[in-house]
Amino acid sequence: MGLPGALPVxxxxxxxxxxxxxLALNCxxxxxxxxxxxxxxxxxxxxxxxxxxxxxxIASGGYLDVDLPLEFGGHRKFGITRxxxxxxxxxxxxxxxxxxSQAIKFSPVDLNRAGVPLLEIVSExxxxxxxxxxxYAAELQRLVRYLGVSNGNMQEGSLRCDVNxxxxxxxxxxxxxxxxIKNLNSFSSVSRAIDFEISRQVLLHSQGQANQIVQETRLWxxxxxxxxxxxxxxxxxxxxxxxxxxxxxVTLSEEYxxxxxxxxPELPEMKRRRYENLGLSMQDVLFLANDINVAAFxxxxxxxxxxxxxxxxxxxxxxxxxxxxxxxxxxxxxxTPKELGELIASIKGGTISGKIGKEIVDPAEIxxxxxxxxxxxxxxxxQYRGGKTKLQGFFAGQVFMASCSELxxxxxxxxxxxxxxxxxxxx
Amino acid sequence: xxxxAGSRLLENYRPPFDATAVRKLRESGAIVVGRxxxxxxxxxxxxxxxxxxxxxxxxxxxxxSARQCMVALGSDTGGSVRQPASFCGVVGLKPTYGRxxxxxxxxxxxxxxxxxxxxxxxADAGILLNSISGHDKFDATSSxxxxxxxxSQFVAIDYLESKPLKGLRVGVIRxxxxxxxxxxxxxxxxxxxSHLEELGCTVxxxxxxxxxxxxxxxxxxxxxxxxxxxxxxDGVRYGKQVPGDELNSLYxxxxxxxxxxxxxxxxxxxxxxxxxxxxxxxxxxxxxxxTIIRSSFKEALDKNDILISPAAPxxxxxxxxxxxxxxxxxxxxxxxxxxxxxxxxxxxxxxxFVEGGSGSLPVGFQMIGAAFDxxxxxxxxxxxIAFSKCYVESQMHYFxxxxxxxxxxxxxxxxxxxxxxxxxxxxx
Numbered sequence: 001m002g003l004p005g006a007l008p009v010x011x012x013x014x015x016x017x018x019x020x021x022x023l024a025l026n027c028x029x030x031x032x033x034x035x036x037x038x039x040x041x042x043x044x045x046x047x048x049x050x051x052x053x054x055x056x057x058i059a060s061g062g063y064l065d066v067d068l069p070l071e072f073g074g075h076r077k078f079g080i081t082r083x084x085x086x087x088x089x090x091x092x093x094x095x096x097x098x099x100x101s102q103a104i105k106f107s108p109v110d111l112n113r114a115g116v117p118l119l120e121i122v123s124e125x126x127x128x129x130x131x132x133x134x135x136y137a138a139e140l141q142r143l144v145r146y147l148g149v150s151n152g153n154m155q156e157g158s159l160r161c162d163v164n165x166x167x168x169x170x171x172x173x174x175x176x177x178x179x180x181i182k183n184l185n186s187f188s189s190v191s192r193a194i195d196f197e198i199s200r201q202v203l204l205h206s207q208g209q210a211n212q213i214v215q216e217t218r219l220w221x222x223x224x225x226x227x228x229x230x231x232x233x234x235x236x237x238x239x240x241x242x243x244x245x246x247x248x249x250v251t252l253s254e255e256y257x258x259x260x261x262x263x264x265p266e267l268p269e270m271k272r273r274r275y276e277n278l279g280l281s282m283q284d285v286l287f288l289a290n291d292i293n294v295a296a297f298x299x300x301x302x303x304x305x306x307x308x309x310x311x312x313x314x315x316x317x318x319x320x321x322x323x324x325x326x327x328x329x330x331x332x333x334x335x336t337p338k339e340l341g342e343l344i345a346s347i348k349g350g351t352i353s354g355k356i357g358k359e360i361v362d363p364a365e366i367x368x369x370x371x372x373x374x375x376x377x378x379x380x381x382x383q384y385r386g387g388k389t390k391l392q393g394f395f396a397g398q399v400f401m402a403s404c405s406e407l408x409x410x411x412x413x414x415x416x417x418x419x420x421x422x423x424x425x426x427x
Numbered sequence: 428x429x430x431x432a433g434s435r436l437l438e439n440y441r442p443p444f445d446a447t448a449v450r451k452l453r454e455s456g457a458i459v460v461g462r463x464x465x466x467x468x469x470x471x472x473x474x475x476x477x478x479x480x481x482x483x484x485x486x487x488x489x490x491x492s493a494r495q496c497m498v499a500l501g502s503d504t505g506g507s508v509r510q511p512a513s514f515c516g517v518v519g520l521k522p523t524y525g526r527x528x529x530x531x532x533x534x535x536x537x538x539x540x541x542x543x544x545x546x547x548x549x550a551d552a553g554i555l556l557n558s559i560s561g562h563d564k565f566d567a568t569s570s571x572x573x574x575x576x577x578x579s580q581f582v583a584i585d586y587l588e589s590k591p592l593k594g595l596r597v598g599v600i601r602x603x604x605x606x607x608x609x610x611x612x613x614x615x616x617x618x619x620x621s622h623l624e625e626l627g628c629t630v631x632x633x634x635x636x637x638x639x640x641x642x643x644x645x646x647x648x649x650x651x652x653x654x655x656x657x658x659x660x661d662g663v664r665y666g667k668q669v670p671g672d673e674l675n676s677l678y679x680x681x682x683x684x685x686x687x688x689x690x691x692x693x694x695x696x697x698x699x700x701x702x703x704x705x706x707x708x709x710x711x712x713x714x715x716x717x718t719i720i721r722s723s724f725k726e727a728l729d730k731n732d733i734l735i736s737p738a739a740p741x742x743x744x745x746x747x748x749x750x751x752x753x754x755x756x757x758x759x760x761x762x763x764x765x766x767x768x769x770x771x772x773x774x775x776x777x778x779x780f781v782e783g784g785s786g787s788l789p790v791g792f793q794m795i796g797a798a799f800d801x802x803x804x805x806x807x808x809x810x811x812i813a814f815s816k817c818y819v820e821s822q823m824h825y826f827x828x829x830x831x832x833x834x835x836x837x838x839x840x841x842x843x844x845x846x847x848x849x850x851x852x853x854x855x
Contacts, residue, residue: 002659004437005446005531009567037655039701041678048658109663240701242710245537245652247567 002046014117017149022059035244044090057084065269079124130191304341436685446531448559478743481511506763508543513738513791524770525570528563536652590627598633598731615779644716645764654697738791
């Protein structure tokens with residue numbers, strides 16, 4: 001709110017997250033950095049200044065590995081200029097026609113997020129097409145989710161993206177005038193806005209009107225699929241930066257940094273390389289490495305000795321479909337990697353209809369679940385009746401996923417039970 | 428309680444939270460009597476109503492001086508507790524930067540502001556300091572250092588030997604007793620210094636060649652920081668708003684009508700000093716000067732326990748006298764600003780009188796200690812009350828004329844709450 005007498009206090013988590021991100025982006029960390037005030041007037045900025053880091057960001061000079069689809073370039077490295085900490089401003093809600101009063105037009109200011117810490121990650125101008133930028137952004141999202149520093153949801157505003165685009169004639173070393181684009185709410189808008197802006201600037205160049213490309217901020221209009229002028233920058237704004245006197249400087253010890261480095265998970269890039277080496281196709285690799293929890297599930301499954309390709313198929317196929325249907329995450333489903341491993345082993349070994357176990361606990365429970373599964377999958381039942389006996393594994397899997405951890409009976413017994421049920425129903 | 432900082436812009440503003448210092452006071456049982464309006468033209472010096480009480484915490488100083496309350500809080504950015512203390516003849520204490528939480532203090536210059544104490548005796552100021560000091564999680568610049576029990580440091584006069592200050596090394600800052608300071612102020616301070624010698628101190632003269640650099644450096648830094656701190660007063664979220672058709676006129680009119688001309692001038696100067704192209708020449712340069720001053724004081728305080736100077740180059744001047752000469756007004760801060768730049772503690776005590784106008788006007792002298800060394804200067808001053816007896820006697824004379832009726836009532840209250848030298852005197 002910027003009330004008289006209010007003072008800022010540093011949230012130590014943001015330093016931890018900044019160091020995590022800085023290390024994951026292969027940056028050099030500033031052992032001693034500070035905060036600065038960036039001063040300007042706007043209704044969503046309660047103090048009339050934003051606490052940020054100006055000349056000594058906490059991390060700088062790194063890079064990010066991105067795997068573009070092969071037809072767009074394959075593996076690429078994009079430079080990271082800097083990572084710095086700053087506070088968020090509020091949000092102006094432009095209601096358009098003022099629903100509260102016809103006479104007075106106003107925009108309410110929502111100050112709830114003012115003061116919340118942010119990390120700003122600035123890339124080097126290394127991307128050349130919209131898709132490269134979009135993939136870069138997607139990889140950053142993957143990274144911050146892997147690190148657990150953000151859920152990276154663009155729709156919630158947990159991840160926000162602004163781009164700067166410029167063009168220059170081939171052979172010219174100097175960069176052209178850059179144009180900022182805001183209001184990008186998804187990776188695809190990032191891609192399309194950039195491609196639009198490139199063609200807009202190229203057109204002006206080709207018409208001999210390159211001087212009409214001015215340093216300005218443009219808004220991406222999703223409906224019209226084009227960028228429009230928001231406000232012309234009257235030269236560079238003078239933010240009158242000076243060191244923030246209300247916050248002490250940030251000093252990082254080697255010990256602290258090493259502690260965080262040791263706690264970093266295997267990052268997406270490393271995982272992808274490892275999965276490639278397991279013999280999986282790029283498509284499989286990209287799917288499995290996309291979500292850290294899915295990757296963990298996969299790693300645990302193959303850790304039990306299960307066949308790599310089969311495990312990949314199960315996870316990408318039936319399990320993914322089940323999760324989507326039931327709106328569950330991989331950590332919520334009842335099937336454990338160990339059980340999946342056993343299931344795969346059983347199917348592979350053809351032991352599905354193996355020996356009948358001696359002990360069955362609560363057969364009624366199993367029966368109920370089996371009934372439900374069979375009833376929910378009439379198509380597969382038909383196919384089974386039609387001779388596709390391998391579908392036994394499918395049914396077993398469904399039963400397992402719905403109830404495995406509740407059953408105290410042995411797996412073989414369940415299989416056997418399903419087996420008998422299926423047999424009995426097909427006759 | 429309405430909190431307007433003397434500004435039209437905060438008309439009718441009521442803060443939704445207590446400052447930490449005030450909360451601590453309430454928790455220790457203090458009765459908050461009121462809140463003097465900051466920098467108001469209405470407040471006058473109780474010693475001579477045609478003269479200023481000093482600024483900016485002149486209201487608090489005048490209230491204590493006129494016995495309207497026992498102790499008072501003020502804020503000291505460049506001397507705004509110590510100068511009025513000197514002008515009003517009361518004790519003014521500026522703690523080390525970070526000793527007292529700034530949370531809730533309307534920020535002027537963040538790296539210089541501290542909350543200070545006024546009292547009619549050192550013991551009272553010490554009691555007040557004790558209750559407001561300490562680390563505060565809401566103020567990232569507050570110190571985690573433990574707060575010593577200042578009260579245990581006070582020693583009653585009767586228990587002191589004849590040379591109670593033996594071994595205390597006192598350094599008198601030569602540059603503060605030269606040109607530009609009223610001769611009568613100088614002689615008052617020199618008298619005080621001789622008395623200290625009699626009490627056993629080792630007195631030497633100390634030279635701080637960078638002393639005069641402090642004033643311009645201070646003004647650049649204070650104006651820069653305050654221009655930034657005052658940006659939040661835009662009429663949008665609280666305080667007085669002058670509605671406008673578009674954003675710039677809302678901002679412009681609200682601030683134009685809400686701020687007084689002195690404040691506007693300061694905002695303009697501070698903004699200028701921070702502007703692109705000027706930052707290096709002004710703000711950055713001033714910070715470098717600050718470092719020089721800090722180290723020169725540290726060096727001097729390694730060799731001395733206390734440094735001494737006048738609290739102000741003159742006694743209280745007439746209301747309106749400096750109105751058209753802001754630089755002359757700023758020059759009056761020469762004695763006090765270096766202490767803020769260095770973040771050190773300082774205590775101002777009345778040490779004599781100057782004849783002027785309708786009666787006598789108090790002179791105060793300043794004792795500067797090393798960081799977090801308040802206790803040392805207090806001990807030192809516990810003894811000083813003996814010296815202040817003459818001051819007390821003339822005070823009595825003053826009050827008989829002006830506040831005869833209040834005298835009895837106040838003496839009563841003081842006796843009940845806390846023994847202080849002045850209460851004893853009133854009963855004589």
